[in-house]
Amino acid sequence: MRPVTELAKAHLHLHFTGSMRHATLVELAERDGIRLPTSLTEDWPPQLSADDEKGWFRFQRLYDVARSVLRTEDDIRRLVREAAEDDVVDGALWTEMQVDPSGYAARFGGITAFTDLVIDAARDASERTGLGIGLVVAANRTRHPMDARTLARLAAQYVGRGVVGFGLSNDERRGTTAEFGPAFAIAERAGLRSVPHGGELRGAAHVRECLDHLRPDRLGHGVRSVEDPDVLARIVDAGIALEVCPTSNVALGVYRTIDEVPVRDLVAAGATVALGADDPLLFGTRLAGQYAILRAAQHFEDDELAHLARSSFAASSAPPHVREAAERDIQQWLERPTDGGMQA
Structure with a gap:
């Protein structure tokens, strides 16, 4: 197998702190005397489940612990650079990294100063690695919807300067989705893509709420739209892409095994599916691993993997020259002879 x-791939579902290398987490924690829980050291990657609020709290606590090791501007630049390097190794030509500036504002001079820093770090990482990078400013649905409006206005200031989308993340079971609609309207008027999370921890009924109130261009996860044929048909008809992250779906208890993640059902229905790694730091698998897992567990053939790769670019904000290069690379990959069974 090739x-x-x-x-060639586009990576459209990657969270900021969750993109950190495990070795970097350990190194930065040792530098500042931060004691990491065993689930982030000898028991890494952690055993996670978000079947209930207690499980999600444990996941969020680990994420917050990881974020706490980011103390300096150089730490931020290193995280972005290493994430870019890792995605390039995995075959990415374009990555969209999602970040909530309010989670880092206190330490880095406010949401504007932090956003400036991340944009500059992304620009530098792109120049060093050749990877195209876009940023998604994401609001936290556990916070007040007015905070989301503030972030939407912030994101709007950076249109054409590195920010390509506006998202909504954290525990899908928290908050009232409709109340975030005005924030997404601000982002939409500014020309940003709407890329909220939906259809992972809650089912198809919540996907419908996202469609009605947030007008998404893509949905983070969206896998549970298969539970309602009408909702899935609506997604397909509207051309809304789904950022599917198989490893995290299983780790968080959405599905018991990779076999159950409905990638084939979504593709068969005509949905645009872009594979993502979500939080490699906590789930232990990066972008190429998502493709390899589908090959191993769901017997995806190379032409099917190439279709997913093409879909990732179709759903992305990558500029035309990146899309054209990707199409050439994908076709050349398919035309290569197989290597006698070698797998990545």
């Missing part, structure tokens, strides 16, 4: 690391 190595999946050599298949």
